[in-house]
Amino acid sequence: MDECCTVNLTVRYLTKKWTLLIILELFKGENYTRRFSELKDRLPEITAKVLSERLQELEAEGIVSKTVDASVVPIRSEYTLTESGIELMEVVRGIKYWALKWKIDNIPCGSQECKLCKL
Amino acid sequence: MDECCTVNLTVRYLTKKWTLLIILELFKGENYTRRFSELKDRLPEITAKVLSERLQELEAEGIVSKTVDASVVPIRSEYTLTESGIELMEVVRGIKYWALKWKIDNIPCGSQECKLCKL
């Protein structure tokens, strides 16, 4: 599979755990931007370790860009969806529409808007 | 995360390794149907164990239906995409379009149609 096509490769990293949910959280931020701690707060069960790993992977793929303002204390770092990252939201929306159409009866938080888990 | 909403839960199992690629292979079969060995042949690096596990999960989710003809030797079993499964192709298409738009230069097999990996 190492020598396979782009689409296959793309499925591989987009479907890594947390990746799509991180993209969704960035999308919901002002200017498609969120800070590390904001992401961590909004994805309550992710660990700093995995969040850090995923953000680096997304940056390497050109899906997320990182800016650091070291002139302030404490340091302020922000992660922003790139143009390609924003377009990935179509994939997340596709999953959401499908889930709301076919799995709506399973919603434990009682809302199609998924307020509880901020989705 | 165990007590989270449907969309979140849906992302969780749709993004398990191989799941989307299995759905794609079924979609490409006649009548959205393929046999176990066909799937295995077309997903060259999947193991029988994982393929079996994923198909059972997809069946449990109502995405795939299974039919077995035990009257022939060897036994013939077929897996077919349900209506909801067919609609999941929109998600796969979304990923494919995105990949072809943003990652086209990385294609090692030299084809947008991904002939090498049957994608």
Add this chain to the structure above:
DNA sequence: CCGTATCCGACTTGATACTG
């Protein structure tokens, strides 16, 4: 505050072998 590093246990996936 924003991380990275490490260790470790748990869960997931992979490799191989082996049946009806």
Add this chain to the structure above:
DNA sequence: CAGTATCAAGTCGGATACGG
């Protein structure tokens, strides 16, 4: 052909520690 069993390897989660 269509799987299952077993065991090894990889990935993820959780806690903790540490540095910019």
